[in-house]
């Protein structure tokens with residue numbers, strides 16, 4: 001029997017953002033739909049991240065700065081990243097939630113989805129940005145490596161490039177980072193030629209996609225780029241930076257992915273997990289700003305993890321051309337493209 005964990009803590013609702021699209025109602029809508037669709041899941045209560053776990057990714061001064069702003073009642077970390085009194089504690093628990101999802105897959109669960117906020121993939125070592133405070137997925141990947149793993153795959157399908165995650169692991173071979181993102185778009189990073197450095201070349205796989213890309217184009221990138229590279233890399237753990245903002249109805253993205261498309265992407269990652277790591281998968285919530293659309297997308301993803309994968313067929317000619325360019329760039333590092 002498949003065991004699916006949902007990591008959640010009510011403290012995530014105490015990150016108050018006051019009229020901002022990244023609001024607590026996002027989590028409430030997802031939890032409501034998981035219940036109303038009667039998905040078979042078990043709830044997992046996380047612990048806050050420890051100082052050592054967070055300092056493995058973020059600078060001490062930056063961590064103290066976030067705590068001080070929260071303690072003083074809140075304020076702005078950057079133009080679109082707001083902190084309230086509860087934000088520091090929520091942020092520690094968000095990173096702890098990502099860790100709990102990874103640990104769950106090592107302790108009896110097949111998959112775990114961490115429904116956390118604030119999100120994390122834009123957070124840099126010494127700077128929060130783009131609604132993100134601490135880089136939850138990076139902290140969880142570092143934790144997995146600390147448990148003795150040597151190769152972790154992060155799949156980031158948020159509509160925005162995960163510049164923080166990409167930068168944090170840019171010279172680390174132990175993390176394969178695959179990102180599909182709308183380009184050009186916020187935050188402006190994530191060119192196909194950004195492949196990593198200092199011996200980690202090829203372990204950063206950036207797939208910038210044209211505005212308007214839908215299910216077919218996304219699935220081509222997963223089948224033709226992610227799958228062959230991942231099977232050659234042989235990850236021991238897989239973490240998804242699951243942002244549902246490439247959804248066709250998302251107010252902040254310009255893509256056309258449907259709920260079925262999200263399920264198909266989840267299924268494509270699950271196939272890699274089945275081959276490389278006994279089907280084990282952790283997912284961590286990033287963006288997604290249409291309440292109904294992102295909840296439907298997540299339900300479709302969880303069903304795919306559990307074995308019901310929607311079928312997506314068809315060719316996107318613009319994306320086909322982009323994929324050939326990326327294969328040419330990555331050919332120097334991966335036998336599968338030689």
Ligand SMILES: [Zn+2]
Pocket residue numbers: 158159160243245286287288
């Ligand atoms: Zn996003």
